[in-house]
Amino acid sequence: MPGLHYDIAHMLAGSLVLVSLMMLYQVRLTALLHVLALHAFVLAASVGWQAYIQQSPHLYITAAIALVFKGILVPVVLRRMIFRMGVHREIETAVSIGLTMLAGIALVALSLQVMLPVTAAVDPIAREDLALALSVVLIGLLMMVTRRNAVSQVVGFMSLENGINLAATGARGMPLVVEISVAFSILIAFIVIGIFLFRIRERFDTVDVGALDQFRGGRS
Amino acid sequence: MPFGRSSSCPRGLNQPHPNPPGGPNLGQPSGNPMTEPVILILAIPLLAAGVLALIPSYRVSALLNVAASAGALACALSLLVRRPAPLPFLLVDDLNIVFVVLNTFIGFTTSAYSASYIRHELETGRLTPGHLRFYHAMFQLMLFGMSLALLANNIGLMWVAVELATLTTVLMVGLYRTHEALEAAWKYFILGSVGIALALFGTILVYLAARPSVGEGVDAMVWTTLLAHARTFDPSLLNIAFVFLLLGYGTKVGLAPLHAWLPDAHSEGPTPISAVLSGLLLNVALYALLRFKMLIAANPAAIAPGPLMIGMGLVSLIFAAFMLYRRRDIKRLFAYSSIEHMGIIVFAFGMAGPLGNFAGLLQMTMHSLTKSAIFFAVGHIAQVKRTQMMAGMGGLTTSHPVLGWCFVAAVVAIAGLPPFGVFTSEFLVASSTFAQQPVLAVLFILGVLTAFGALLMHMTAIAFGPVQGPVDPVDASYVPMFAHLLLVLIAGIWLPPPLVAWFQHVAVLLG
Numbered sequence: 140m141p142g143l144h145y146d147i148a149h150m151l152a153g154s155l156v157l158v159s160l161m162m163l164y165q166v167r168l169t170a171l172l173h174v175l176a177l178h179a180f181v182l183a184a185s186v187g188w189q190a191y192i193q194q195s196p197h198l199y200i201t202a203a204i205a206l207v208f209k210g211i212l213v214p215v216v217l218r219r220m221i222f223r224m225g226v227h228r229e230i231e232t233a234v235s236i237g238l239t240m241l242a243g244i245a246l247v248a249l250s251l252q253v254m255l256p257v258t259a260a261v262d263p264i265a266r267e268d269l270a271l272a273l274s275v276v277l278i279g280l281l282m283m284v285t286r287r288n289a290v291s292q293v294v295g296f297m298s299l300e301n302g303i304n305l306a307a308t309g310a311r312g313m314p315l316v317v318e319i320s321v322a323f324s325i326l327i328a329f330i331v332i333g334i335f336l337f338r339i340r341e342r343f344d345t346v347d348v349g350a351l352d353q354f355r356g357g358r359s
Numbered sequence: 360m361p362f363g364r365s366s367s368c369p370r371g372l373n374q375p376h377p378n379p380p381g382g383p384n385l386g387q388p389s390g391n392p393m394t395e396p397v398i399l400i401l402a403i404p405l406l407a408a409g410v411l412a413l414i415p416s417y418r419v420s421a422l423l424n425v426a427a428s429a430g431a432l433a434c435a436l437s438l439l440v441r442r443p444a445p446l447p448f449l450l451v452d453d454l455n456i457v458f459v460v461l462n463t464f465i466g467f468t469t470s471a472y473s474a475s476y477i478r479h480e481l482e483t484g485r486l487t488p489g490h491l492r493f494y495h496a497m498f499q500l501m502l503f504g505m506s507l508a509l510l511a512n513n514i515g516l517m518w519v520a521v522e523l524a525t526l527t528t529v530l531m532v533g534l535y536r537t538h539e540a541l542e543a544a545w546k547y548f549i550l551g552s553v554g555i556a557l558a559l560f561g562t563i564l565v566y567l568a569a570r571p572s573v574g575e576g577v578d579a580m581v582w583t584t585l586l587a588h589a590r591t592f593d594p595s596l597l598n599i600a601f602v603f604l605l606l607g608y609g610t611k612v613g614l615a616p617l618h619a620w621l622p623d624a625h626s627e628g629p630t631p632i633s634a635v636l637s638g639l640l641l642n643v644a645l646y647a648l649l650r651f652k653m654l655i656a657a658n659p660a661a662i663a664p665g666p667l668m669i670g671m672g673l674v675s676l677i678f679a680a681f682m683l684y685r686r687r688d689i690k691r692l693f694a695y696s697s698i699e700h701m702g703i704i705v706f707a708f709g710m711a712g713p714l715g716n717f718a719g720l721l722q723m724t725m726h727s728l729t730k731s732a733i734f735f736a737v738g739h740i741a742q743v744k745r746t747q748m749m750a751g752m753g754g755l756t757t758s759h760p761v762l763g764w765c766f767v768a769a770v771v772a773i774a775g776l777p778p779f780g781v782f783t784s785e786f787l788v789a790s791s792t793f794a795q796q797p798v799l800a801v802l803f804i805l806g807v808l809t810a811f812g813a814l815l816m817h818m819t820a821i822a823f824g825p826v827q828g829p830v831d832p833v834d835a836s837y838v839p840m841f842a843h844l845l846l847v848l849i850a851g852i853w854l855p856p857p858l859v860a861w862f863q864h865v866a867v868l869l870g
Contacts, residue, residue, distance in 0.1 A: 257595035258567075265567060276560060280553060292549060299556055306563050312575025313566060314515060 144192045151185035152271040152305060156247060159278040159298055163243050164236045168221050168290055172214045175294050179210035182301045189308045198308055205304065209297060221290055234285045246277040268309030275302030396434035397443045397451055397510060400459065403430045404503035412496040417481065417488050420495045421474040427499055428463070428470040431506070435463040450512030450582060453865050458509045458646050461724055465638045465731050466502045468839040472735050473498070473631035475835040479742050480629070490534060494629070501527040501635070505643050512582045514562050517647060518555070521611065525551045528640060532628035543623035550620040554610025558647075561603030565654070568596035582650065589657035597654075597661045604651045605667060611644030613698050614705060615675040625694035626747065630738030633690055637697040638731035642723060645701070649708060649869065656711075656870045668709030669799065675702030676806040683813035688747050689737050692817055693730065696773060699810050700726040706803065707788045708869070710795060716866035718787035721854075725780040725847055729772045732843035736766045739835055740821075744828040749817060754826030762833055763822050765840055770818040772847050774811045780850030 158178045165171040183206035190198030254270035279299025283292050307313050407427035414420045438456055451459075477494070480486045486494070504524030511517040529551065533544030562580075569579040572591040578584050610617040625633045652664045679699035686692040704726065707719030739762055740755065741747050756763030772779035785807060792800035 253599065257593075257599055269564075269567070273560070276556070283549065283553065289545070296549070296552055296556075299553070303556055303559050303563070306560060310563055310567050310570070312570065312579075313563070314577045314580055 148185070148188055148192065148309075149267050149271075151181060151188055152268050152309070155181045155185060155301070155305060156271050156274045156278070159275050159302075160240065160243050160247075162282060162294065162298060163239045163278065163285075166236070168288070169218065171291060171294055172218050172221075175217075175297060176210050176214040178298055178301055179205050179214075182304060183210060185305060186308045193311055195312070201304065201308060205301070209301070213297065217290060217293070239281065239285050242281055243278050246281060247274040250274040250277055262311065265309045265311065269306055272302045272306035272309065275299070275305060278302075395443050395446065396437045396441075397446060397449055399434040400431050400463065400506050401503060401510065403427050403434070404499040404506065408496045408499035408503065411499060412492065414495075415488065415492065417477065417491040417495075420492065421477065424495050424498060425467070425470045425474060428467040428502065431502065432460075432463040432467045435460045448513055448516060449510045451510065453861070454649070454868060455509050455646065457720065457724070457861070457865060458642060459506065461727055462505055462509065462639050462642065463502075465635065465727055466505075468842060469631050469634050469638070469731060469735075470498065471836070472634070472738070472839040473629075476629070476631055476738050476742070479835065483742075485535060486629075494531060494534060497527045497531050498631075501531070505639055508643050509646060513577070513580050514565060514582060514585070514650075515580045517582075517650075518559055518562050521558070521608075521643060521647060522555050524640060524643060525555060525611065528624070528628075528632065528636060531632045532624045534629055534632075535627065537627070539623075540627040543620075543627035547620040547624040550610060550617070554607045554617065556607070557603050557610070558607025561600045561607055561651075564596055564600035564603065565651070568592040568600060585654060586657060589654050590659070592658055592661075594658055594660035594662075597658055601651060601655045601662070601664060601667075605648065605664075605671070608644045608648045608651075609671060612641055612648060612705065613675070613701050614671045615678040615698065615702070618675065618679075618698050621698060622691045622694040625697070626688050626690040630690070630734055630741065633694070634731040634734035634738075637694070637734065638727040641697065641701055642727060645704065645723065648705075652708070653869060665709045665711050668705050670709075672702045672704070672706030672709055673799065673802055673806070675699070676706060676803065677702075677809070680806045680810035680813065683810055684816070686817070687749060689741065689749050689752070689817075689821070690734075690747055692749070692814075693733055693737065693773075696810065696814065697726075697730055699806070700730070700773075703785065703788060703803075703807070707791075710788070710792055710799075711870060712791065712795070713863065713866045714787065714791035714794075716869040717862050718784050718791055720862050720865060721850075722781070722784035722788060725784050725850060726773075728843045728847050729769060729779070729781055732840050732847070733766075733769045733773060735840040735843070736762060736769055739833050739837075740766065742835070743831060743833055746828065749821055751828045752821045753824045753828075754822075756822045758826045758828075758830040759833060761837065765837065765844065767818060767822050768844055769840075770814055772844070772851075774814040774818075775807060776811075778848065778851045780847045780854075783851055783854070 155178065158174060158181055162171065162174050162178070165174055183202045186198055186202040186205055190196065190202060250273035251270045254273055255266070258266045258269055276299050279295050279297075279302055282295030282298065286292055286295060404427060407423060411420050411423060414423065435456075438451060438459065443451055477486065477491055481488070481491065501524050504520050504522075504527060508517050508520035508524060511520055529544050529548045532547055533540050565585070566579050569585055569588065569592060571593070572588050573579040573584055606617065610620075613621040621636075625636055628636075648668075652668070655661045655664045676699055679695045679702060682695045683692060683699070686695065700722070704719050704723050707715050707722055709715075740752060740759075743759065743762070744752050746752070755766060768779075772781055775781045775785045789800055789804055789807075792803055
């Protein structure tokens with residue numbers, strides 16, 4: 140049933156874009172982390188489905204990493220961190236939500252416009268997946284640009300990586316090396332971020348990156 | 360004289376290989392792989408990183424750091440004489456040997472410089488022995504990442520290696536744990552990650568473009584196979600891939616408007632790290648960009664990569680040149696100068712042609728040597744004067760004649776004045792541009808002259824006039840700085856013919 144296969148794959152990839160858009164209007168950090176977990180679950184489902192229809196068992200590993208590491212472990216740790224710092228009630232003063240949503244929709248339209256014509260020759264499953272993956276990547280970037288808080292920037296970066304994972308698994312037969320490396324790089328990236336958050340906490344008692352900028356004036 | 364031996368390198372860049380599937384580099388390990396210099400270039404830093412993480416004494420670890428870097432340099436030099444047997448996942452060709460030798464050389468001199476630099480940092484209490492253990496291990500891990508990125512014959516592996524090198528430098532930029540260092544490391548990490556993510560997306564697109572003609576699996580990411588088949592790839596996919604790769608690796612090269620991480624990362628980390636950032640990491644990213652440029656150029660239907668690179672290079676050059684004027688922090692000044700020079704180099708490679716590529720290669724070599732010499736000098740100056748602000752450094756030639764005049768010579772060199780090597784390469788860039796696009800040449804010269812004025816202005820303020828700040832003698836070794844300046848001076852007066860022949864050969868390969 141190739142038709143159904145493609146439909147389900149596209150539905151899952153589309154859901155990932157929707158969850159990305161949901162991230163944009165979360166103002167509380169705890170809510171944002173819940174959406175991040177949801178994002179990783181949808182990614183895991185999508186990757187798992189790709190593993191099934193491409194009959195490439197190694198993709199199940201990628202799905203499992205997405206589920207356990209990005210869907211459960213990271214959100215839990217980040218949640219503990221923000222509670223310990225007492226910033227879980229903090230409401231972010233981002234760029235206005237309406238404007239961000241409009242920008243997000245524009246980015247989805249842009250990526251469809253860019254990717255669909257050029258991927259016409261690629262097999263149909265990679266075709267839509269690639270366009271949707273690019274939307275997720277761009278929305279992740281948007282999130283990193285519009286948020287001032289270090290935790291939200293990490294969340295934005297992780298959603299961006301999820302988008303890249305989606306693209307990598309949609310490309311049939313992409314070597315295993317790369318998938319492991321992607322997962323591994325996220326692991327390293329997270330450790331690095333963890334260290335940084337702790338250091339920022341040591342120094343400033345806040346995770347607002349705005350507080351880091353205060354010294355820039357004197358240094359130009 | 361290894362240069363005439365092009366017949367002994369079976370994987371010359373523009374020769375499509377006779378048996379493409381798999382390439383000769385897969386599944387044919389040579390007799391005893393552990394003694395191959397290529398393996399040693401990678402194994403020495405990796406082992407050293409592990410050992411250095413365990414050694415508590417900073418004196419021993421500083422020596423070991425120098426010894427490991429010297430070993431890697433010796434192995435890299437041996438590649439000039441004898442080309443290794445093909446190895447899986449690794450590639451040695453005429454292009455990357457230039458980068459590998461330059462990288463290991465500057466890695467070696469910087470480790471020697473760092474040994475005297477950190478002693479001072481330890482005495483003033485800015486760093487503890489625990490920090491230094493971490494610092495030395497990271498230094499070798501970074502050299503490993505860079506060498507792997509340069510030697511990898513797989514675009515996925517290359518990406519992983521660039522990522523590794525970036526993460527280690529992020530950790531070292533944040534080493535001092537001051538407000539500014541943390542801000543710089545965070546900014547570098549976030550921008551670097553975004554850049555590297557975009558580069559991965561571009562890599563995936565290249566794989567997708569390659570899959571129909573090369574087939575699924577690892578082969579479609581092997582560099583030599585990709586280049587041999589580039590002609591048959593889907594051009595529109597390649598175009599989009601190149602845009603992502605240019606933005607992604609361009610962030611690491613420090614091209615405007617993606618340069619925001621660069622001045623902070625240079626000014627807040629330990630000075631040896633500023634030297635390797637400018638002298639090595641920017642080159643590694645540039646190398647990745649050049650590889651993909653060759654791939655795009657091999658497909659006649661794809662966009663010409665030249666205009667994009669010329670545009671970004673020129674914007675970086677002119678923007679950085681004007682930014683040089685109002686700097687107050689000496690390391691930030693030279694960080695902007697690095698952006699300016701990377702702009703010149705990318706511009707030269709964008710102009711392409713044998714002369715443009717030759718000028719780009721020469722400029723890259725000269726910039727790496729000169730800029731790391733400048734950072735060596737700046738590190739000594741900042742330690743003696745106990746500040747990084749240029750306002751507190753006046754009269755350097757009076758208070759510290761040797762250091763002061765070396766600094767003057769290095770700034771004169773980087774500003775592009777004869778008799779130093781940077782003058783030769785900038786002159787070549789300008790003249791090759793005049794032959795092709797006179798209008799661009801005028802803009803280029805405008806940018807170079809603007810930067811020249813700014814550098815000379817700051818240099819006279821620091822080197823001459825009434826003495827400011829402490830006048831303690833410098834307790835450090837000048838040898839690495841002398842070595843670099845001497846090489847740049849020799850290259851400015853007389854370029855050895857074998858080197859010219861080699862660069863000309865590589866320039867033709869680059870197309």
